[in-house]
Amino acid sequence: MSFLLLAEQLLNGLQFGVMLFLTAAGLTLVFGVMGLINLAHGSLFMIGAFAAAAVAAASGSFLLAVMASIAAAAAAGVLVEVLVIRRLYARDHLDQVLATFALILIFSEGTRWLFGSFPLFLDIPDYLSGPVTLPGGIDYPLYRLTIIGVGLLVALGLFLLIARTRLGIQIRAGESDREMIAALGVNISRLYTVVFALGAALAGLAGALIGAIQSVQVGMGEPVLILAFVVIVIGGIGSIKGALAGSILVGLTDTLGRALLPGLFGLFMEPADATSIGSALSSMLIYILMAVVLIVRPTGLYGARA
Amino acid sequence: MKLNALVTLASAAVLSAGMAVAEPVKVGMITTLSGGGAGLGVAIRDGFMLALKQSGTTDVEVVVEDDQQKPDVAVQLADKMIQSDKVDILTGIVWSNLAMAVAPAATAQGKIYLSPNAGPSALAGKGCHPYYFNVAWQNDNLHEAAGAYANSAGLKNSFILAPNYPAGHDALAGYKRMYKGDLAGELLTKLGQTDYASELAQIRASGADSVFFFLPGGMGISFLKQYADSGIGLPLVGPAFSFDQDILQAVGDAALGVHNTSQWNKDLDNPANAAFVAAFLAEYGRLPSLYASQGYDTANLLLSAMAKADISDKDAFLAALRAADFDSVRGKFSFGPNQHPIQDIYVRQVVKEGDIYTNKLVGVALEDHSDVYAAECEM
Structure with missing residues (x-):
């Protein structure tokens, strides 16, 4: 494998990682602050993508579509938090899993009822389409570079929000001691709604950005949800920094595994066997990574809680 | 009415x-x-x-x-x-x-x-x-037809990929059964995979003259959009499943001009x-x-x-x-x-008629085609 191809694959891994970060950040935030396992996070991702596709089809503007995705997912998040999730904070995790799983089914069939059974069209806008040539001669799609940029901006924004703002202080306080922050006069129920809406908005943004290069269809959120859980378990549940590190680690492992393993096995195996064993192993790689991280650091890379 | x-x-x-x-x-x-x-x-x-x-x-x-x-x-x-x-x-x-x-x-x-x-x-x-x-x-039928079409279109160095599950293995086997050229590469992707950046980089580096893929449903939509955006631009060949009337509208321009094989067209x-x-x-x-x-x-x-x-x-x-x-x-x-x-299996090409993306017939890939398993059937 040439150096250029390897560099391109590294870039692909980074981009995949950043894409994962956008979905994992909201999930880890909600779990960290409220202790809630939200399986319906993938549905919020789907809502973002569908809202973007609908608005893009009506208006023709991608920017408007992205804004609509954020608004729609955040609104759905507020609605869900007030109607359903609020009743679950005091319950144990099994109840939360059951209720949010029910939400997945409701959102999926609701979306199918509204938009039909066939995938929707959402495309990259002209000004972001096509490859650009990077220094070193790599042809790399501009849109993927944009995703890397947006993802890193979101990461920076979240760090600033949590480290520098009053809301951030409340979020951190909520993470470490819920009862105390309520006793100090912070409106904890409003804080929870805000955090949940923020998490939902991030998922919606991810849905719109990723929907443009993937298929906007019912059920698109579930594979993403599983990967997001892997990421936050590796990174340490509740930690934004962990989510970023975990995403990039998972992105690089998955991409490089897919790129390198079949070739590696090809050195000492029949090509057909190498392809199938290499592919099988590369799809397991991130789960192996997760297991290793959990053995070495049971709370994840940046996890604080025992 | x-x-x-x-x-x-x-x-x-x-x-x-x-x-x-x-x-x-x-x-x-x-x-x-x-x-x-x-x-x-x-x-x-x-x-x-x-x-x-x-x-x-x-x-x-x-x-x-x-x-x-x-x-x-x-x-x-x-x-x-x-x-x-x-x-x-x-x-x-x-x-x-x-x-x-x-x-x-x-x-x-x-x-x-x-x-x-x-x-x-x-x-x-x-x-x-x-x-x-x-x-x-x-x-296997539509993939065999895709292999036969690749021969007649003069494709000599295909890069082939399909998901790693039984129908994916059958697809690659079906294509290779008829296709006479060389293989620039062969990949099995994860079932349900939605991001193909890594595969696209390998296709670009492989020196292939064409790409055969079987990625049904959402996988195909994702692949086609990302393939178009990557600017690789080699001819694509595939079975009809990723170029079906109901999903073409979601793929849009990315599918235009692609040849695909089907036993039916409108x-x-x-x-x-x-x-x-x-x-x-x-x-x-x-x-x-x-x-x-x-x-x-x-x-x-x-x-x-x-x-x-x-x-x-x-x-x-x-x-x-x-x-x-x-x-x-x-x-x-x-x-x-x-x-x-x-039955006959045809070659279709994705075209745009007005605002609708659809397929038009461009030829016949295989005539009166049966399957290789029929010989093993004892009834």
């Missing part, structure tokens, strides 16, 4: 009054109507129901249930339909793994299974059964097909897909058998099904010894 309905009703009444009173046939349709794969099941159901409606028959009763694309659910539904609904015939399943879970058990209990889509090799060879009919294709020139396309458009407000055409043919096959024999006389009914004496929207259609289709 109202007048039309009246005329249909009246003619149906006249027809049924004229015929001997046949025993009604009860059909159990198990198909995917919810979740990500719902589009395929909806198309099959719509095609099937349209054929029944056009025939005006009152002798067919259909029970439709949603399998949620889950084998265990499909098995439960089949048990329920066989034991409490007392159906005579099962049909509808989209996916090979679900068909494998349902069809052998159903035929063993003396029920006829008409497959409108899935054609796993296990049911075409040694596992063939007098009660099992495939009205679509054997799984512009196939025969009267049955013209009537089908017009009626489907009028009934559902959209163009029919490949899957809809298969559902439609399945229902017409059933109706043709019912016209010849009574369901209570199993041997006569099976013989009537084997005769395949109906006007297929594909034109020529007959069953091979393993009760899988012998």
Whole structure:
């Protein structure tokens, strides 16, 4: 494998990682602050993508579509938090899993009822389409570079929000001691709604950005949800920094595994066997990574809680 | 519209009054109507129901249930339909793994299974059964046709990829069975994978002159969009599944010009097909897909058998099904010894007609094509 191809694959891994970060950040935030396992996070991702596709089809503007995705997912998040999730904070995790799983089914069939059974069209806008040539001669799609940029901006924004703002202080306080922050006069129920809406908005943004290069269809959120859980378990549940590190680690492992393993096995195996064993192993790689991280650091890379 | 309905009703009444009173046939349709794969099941159901409606028959009763694309659910539904609904015939399943879970058990209990889509090799060879009919294709067929097309298009160095699951392996095997050129690379991707950046980088670096891919459903949409955006620009070849009428609108320009192989297309020139396309458009407000055409043919096959024999006389009914004496929207259609289709497989190209992305026929890839498993079938 040439150096250029390897560099391109590294870039692909980074981009995949950043894409994962956008979905994992909201999930880890909600779990960290409220202790809630939200399986319906993938549905919020789907809502973002569908809202973007609908608005893009009506208006023709991608920017408007992205804004609509954020608004729609955040609104759905507020609605869900007030109607359903609020009743679950005091319950144990099994109840939360059951209720949010029910939400997945409701959102999926609701979306199918509204938009039909066939995938929707959402495309990259002209000004972001096509490859650009990077220094070193790599042809790399501009849109993927944009995703890397947006993802890193979101990461920076979240760090600033949590480290520098009053809301951030409340979020951190909520993470470490819920009862105390309520006793100090912070409106904890409003804080929870805000955090949940923020998490939902991030998922919606991810849905719109990723929907443009993937298929906007019912059920698109579930594979993403599983990967997001892997990421936050590796990174340490509740930690934004962990989510970023975990995403990039998972992105690089998955991409490089897919790129390198079949070739590696090809050195000492029949090509057909190498392809199938290499592919099988590369799809397991991130789960192996997760297991290793959990053995070495049971709370994840940046996890604080025992 | 109202007048039309009246005329249909009246003619149906006249027809049924004229015929001997046949025993009604009860059909159990198990198909995917919810979740990500719902589009395929909806198309099959719509095609099937349209054929029944056009025939005006009152002798067919259909029970439709949603399998949620889950084998265990499909098995439960089949048990329920066989034991409490007392159906005579099962049909509808989209996916090979679900068909494998349902069809052998159903035929063993003396029920006829008409497959409108899935054609796993296990049911075409040694596992063939007098009660099992495939009205679509054997799984390898469209991929073999893609290989044959690649030869005729002068492609000499293909990069091939498919998901790592049985139908994916069959796809690559089917392509390689016919394709005579070299392989620039061969990849098995994760089932359900949505990001293909890594594969695209390998394709770009491989020096291939063409790409063959089998990525059904959302995987294909993702791949096509990302392929177009990558600027690789090599000719693509694939089976019809990623270029189906219902998903082309979601792919858009990224699919334009791609050659794909199919046993059917909306512009196939025969009267049955013209009537089908017009009626489907009028009934559902959209163009029919490949899957809809298969559902439609399945229902017409059933109706043709019912016209010849009574369901209570199993041997006569099976013989009537084997005769395949109906006007297929594909034109020529007959069953091979393993009760899988012998048919022409065409090359289509994705074009834009007005605002609609669709396919047009550009040639024939394989004529009177059967499958390699037929020889292993002993019935």
